[in-house]
Amino acid sequence: MAQLSQSSNHVFRTSPIANSIAFFDTAFHCTIPHHISSLPIDQSVATKRGLKKYGFHGLSYAFILRSVSQFLQRSPESLNLIVLHLGSGASVCAIKEGKSYDTSMGLTPVSGLPGATRSGAIDPSLIFHYTNKAEKITHDPNAASNLHVTEAEHILNSKSGWKSITGTTDFGEIVKCAFGPSEEEEEEEEEEAESEDPPRLTRTTATLAYNIFLDRILNYIGSYHLKLRAQVDALVFAGGIGEKSPELRASVCKELEAIGFPRLDEGKNQRVGEGVVVDLAESDKRILVCRTDEQLEMARQCAGKDEFWEE
């Protein structure tokens, strides 16, 4: 938020007469049913402090829903989708009858899928393993203030994920290393690297990061497929990784054959054709890639407001 507000200040300074319009990346998820967005905690605390699942990447999901609806020539209200927005921050959304029904990020983007520097969902007690005063856990608020939990939160948000395992935030590099040619020399180097600090990109660390990501993605697809009662019109890949990694798409889709998704057309998967939405396999359950565009979604939502066109 600090970075965001700094860039807003820059805009106010450089373009003082321009209208400023704010978009909430959470707005798309306001349709998530109460029991899904609610946390199993004291409800009076939750309500008073606004503690619930908000979800993120909403602008991207809005763009994807509209684009897929146009591509399939079906109304958004008739569509059930499982959408994977896989970028530096990654999330999954179950769209039921054109509305967000569940999503993997929560109160903050740290929950759900792991990402470039985020841990994703973990056992919450893990944060106490990052504090040096964990033995002081207590209901006494004065003692609790010494726990340095904010540092643990920083570690889970900014010092975890791919960066913490491989030393890089670039998933493209991770894929190259995990699938690249294996050489003996490289393996020797890896053995040395394992005990090294900070973490380095080796075949072992790259494969671990890749397999963790795949495993967590499958957790959500399985869960959302069931929640949508197997009535899924399309699985959609989006975001930098979803759009550019044929390896990850192939790994995910191979597992999905078990729940009735079609076999991926490997030619189409390797060379995704032109267009905002591209089909990778034709069947009742489609597998699509969508080149998402959050900026265009904001511009489109602005352009749709009559008040901005009045003289």
Ligand SMILES: Nc1ncnc2c1ncn2[C@@H]1O[C@H](COP(=O)(O)OP(=O)(O)O)[C@@H](O)[C@H]1O
């Ligand atoms: N060819 C590729 N294969 C796999 N991942 C890729 C490839 N090209 C880019 N990426 C990854 O896409 C991610 C960035 O995606 P993007 O949606 O732009 O993220 P964000 O908006 O969250 O910064 C980076 O992790 C980058 O490494």
Ligand SMILES: CC(=O)OP(=O)(O)O
């Ligand atoms: C919420 C989030 O992770 O955003 P981004 O994909 O831009 O990192």
Ligand SMILES: [Mg+2]
């Ligand atoms: Mg992004």
